[in-house]
Amino acid sequence: MDWLNAVAQGVLIGGLYALFAAGLSLIFGVMRLVNIAHGDLILLAAYVTLAIVAATGLNPLVAIVIASPVMALFGYVLQRVVFNRTLGDDLLPPLLVSFGLSVIIQNSLLMTFSADSRKLDAGLIETASWNVAPGLSLGLLPLLMFGAAIVVIGSLQFMFYRTPLGRALRATSDDPEVARLMGYDNKHLFGIAMALSLAVVAVAGAFLAVRANFAPSDGPARLIFGFESVIIGGLGSLWGTLIGGIILGVAQSLGAMIDPGWQLLAGHLAFLLVLAVRPQGLMPRVEG
Amino acid sequence: MADAPLLAIDNLDAFYGSFQALFGVSLRIEKGETIAIIGANSAGKTTLMKSIVGLVSARAGAIRFKGEDIGGLETHHIAARGIALAPEGRRLFPSLTVEENLLAGGQAKRPGPWSLAKIYELFPVLGERRAQPSTSLSGGQQQMVAISRALMANPDLVLIDELSLGLAPIVIRGIYAALPRVTESGATALIVEQDTGQALAVASRVYCLRGGRVALEGRPAQLTRDAISSAYFGA
Numbered sequence: 001m002d003w004l005n006a007v008a009q010g011v012l013i014g015g016l017y018a019l020f021a022a023g024l025s026l027i028f029g030v031m032r033l034v035n036i037a038h039g040d041l042i043l044l045a046a047y048v049t050l051a052i053v054a055a056t057g058l059n060p061l062v063a064i065v066i067a068s069p070v071m072a073l074f075g076y077v078l079q080r081v082v083f084n085r086t087l088g089d090d091l092l093p094p095l096l097v098s099f100g101l102s103v104i105i106q107n108s109l110l111m112t113f114s115a116d117s118r119k120l121d122a123g124l125i126e127t128a129s130w131n132v133a134p135g136l137s138l139g140l141l142p143l144l145m146f147g148a149a150i151v152v153i154g155s156l157q158f159m160f161y162r163t164p165l166g167r168a169l170r171a172t173s174d175d176p177e178v179a180r181l182m183g184y185d186n187k188h189l190f191g192i193a194m195a196l197s198l199a200v201v202a203v204a205g206a207f208l209a210v211r212a213n214f215a216p217s218d219g220p221a222r223l224i225f226g227f228e229s230v231i232i233g234g235l236g237s238l239w240g241t242l243i244g245g246i247i248l249g250v251a252q253s254l255g256a257m258i259d260p261g262w263q264l265l266a267g268h269l270a271f272l273l274v275l276a277v278r279p280q281g282l283m284p285r286v287e288g
Numbered sequence: 289m290a291d292a293p294l295l296a297i298d299n300l301d302a303f304y305g306s307f308q309a310l311f312g313v314s315l316r317i318e319k320g321e322t323i324a325i326i327g328a329n330s331a332g333k334t335t336l337m338k339s340i341v342g343l344v345s346a347r348a349g350a351i352r353f354k355g356e357d358i359g360g361l362e363t364h365h366i367a368a369r370g371i372a373l374a375p376e377g378r379r380l381f382p383s384l385t386v387e388e389n390l391l392a393g394g395q396a397k398r399p400g401p402w403s404l405a406k407i408y409e410l411f412p413v414l415g416e417r418r419a420q421p422s423t424s425l426s427g428g429q430q431q432m433v434a435i436s437r438a439l440m441a442n443p444d445l446v447l448i449d450e451l452s453l454g455l456a457p458i459v460i461r462g463i464y465a466a467l468p469r470v471t472e473s474g475a476t477a478l479i480v481e482q483d484t485g486q487a488l489a490v491a492s493r494v495y496c497l498r499g500g501r502v503a504l505e506g507r508p509a510q511l512t513r514d515a516i517s518s519a520y521f522g523a
Contacts, residue, residue, distance in 0.1 A: 164391070164395065167384065167388050167391060167392060167395075168392070168395065170381065170383045170384060170388075171381045171384060171388075171392045173383070174381040174382055174383050174384070175379055175381060177343060177363075178375060178379045178381070179381075179392075180343075180362070180363035180364050180367070181341060181343075181363060181367060181372070181373050181375065182367060182392050182393055182395060182396075182437070182441070183364045183367035183368050183395060183396040183441065184364060184392075184395065185362075185364045186364075
């Protein structure tokens with residue numbers, strides 16, 4: 001039953017990894033931008049949530065309703081003022097700029113909040129759990145994380161395939177030049193995409209802040225989990241990020257069962273295995 | 289500006305980097321005309337199309353649409369003013385279905401006669417295949433989508449680049465047969481065509497480009513075979 005419990009916990013933590021990955025996948029899918037700063041933006045969202053909680057006394061998970069639009073607005077401005085100037089045929093400028101942004105965010109957080117690790121308190125949500133069977137217990141917080149991932153990814157999927165905005169984003173992703181011929185303002189659409197990405201990042205940041213300690217330098221590790229989930233699931237596939245997150249989470253959880261030191265290694269090995277056997281990922285975006 | 293031509297291009301120079309593709313091109317299009325641009329490969333036909341819609345920036349000269357200088361405008365602003373382009377090679381959005389491609393063309397919601405129903409009436413095969421991925425269509429059907437996608441914007445001026453390129457003659461005849469419906473709807477058409485015979489048959493006026501310059505201009509009835517041949521290939 002211990003192994004079954006490990007798998008269940010891995011599946012649920014996969015929801016958090018999927019939240020890390022969904023925004024990354026969205027940005028890559030729409031504008032072919034590999035956002036190196038994505039992990040640091042998750043940490044920025046965690047600190048924004050911390051500031052909102054400190055100012056209002058709200059439960060951190062309720063504070064998402066404020067943090068999410070704040071991060072979305074920041075994302076839109078960031079895209080319009082910074083990233084849109086770097087996009088073109090060459091993939092290197094946006095990559096370098098996102099790396100620079102990563103350094104700036106980390107150091108800004110260090111200066112503002114110090115290097116001390118923090119954690120947000122969500123009250124009983126953190127400790128509530130159900131004993132589904134002997135030796136198998138499901139916590140409320142992991143269930144909420146997993147549920148949030150399904151809601152977020154399902155909503156993004158609906159938006160992409162059932163709304164005019166989604167059609168515009170897919171058209172712009174397919175052929176930015178022809179999209180402009182149709183009257184689409186690509187710079188605005190890219191801003192919307194980044195806003196959506198950072199709205200999702202705010203959800204991920206709040207859950208991260210409630211689940212464990214966080215510090216300004218934690219961003220790159222979150223980026224790696226998100227990146228691995230995207231690659232395992234398949235580039236540009238939103239549901240793929242959930243599958244990728246689950247596989248990563250389960251691999252880490254099972255690795256930890258064998259030896260606590262193997263937790264991260266097992267996740268990376270699962271990633272490398274998928275990369276070697278199926279480099280396009282398990283659910284790559286199908287075109288045409 | 290009631291007397292201004294629909295489109296007036298004066299002494300247009302266009303470049304790709306340091307390479308000059310157009311040299312002092314001038315052109316007039318009146319409302320209701322069907323203009324054909326003919327010329328060999330690399331004559332500057334596609335560059336002229338791209339210059340009109342703002343995808344290639346002009347370094348000298350002027351482009352006026354309904355009397356307004358549109359030379360420095362961004363492409364999506366030019367589209368909003370009523371110029372639509374069906375680009376060379378069709379370039380449909382591969383992740384969109386046939387109907388989604390058409391809806392993308394009509395996203396600006398300019399008022400006018402063209403709607404999904406009208407398009408499906410013009411090209412019934414597109415209605416039958418509306419839910420299919422656009423890339424699953426034949427070349428001719430893809431060209432129908434490309435033209436229809438441009439029409440969905442209800443443009444005052446529709447540009448069709450290389451209408452017949454890579455298509456079977458029977459398909460080309462089918463598309464040309466639908467062209468009068470386009471102009472009857474109120475849109476003025478500017479067609480880039482390598483098939484000179486087709487171009488002369490449908491156009492009210494023809495411009496022949498050679499080496500990025502206008503080598504010949506006139507009404508088809510006024511142009512002799514020798515004059516066209518000379519302009520097309522050079523003396």
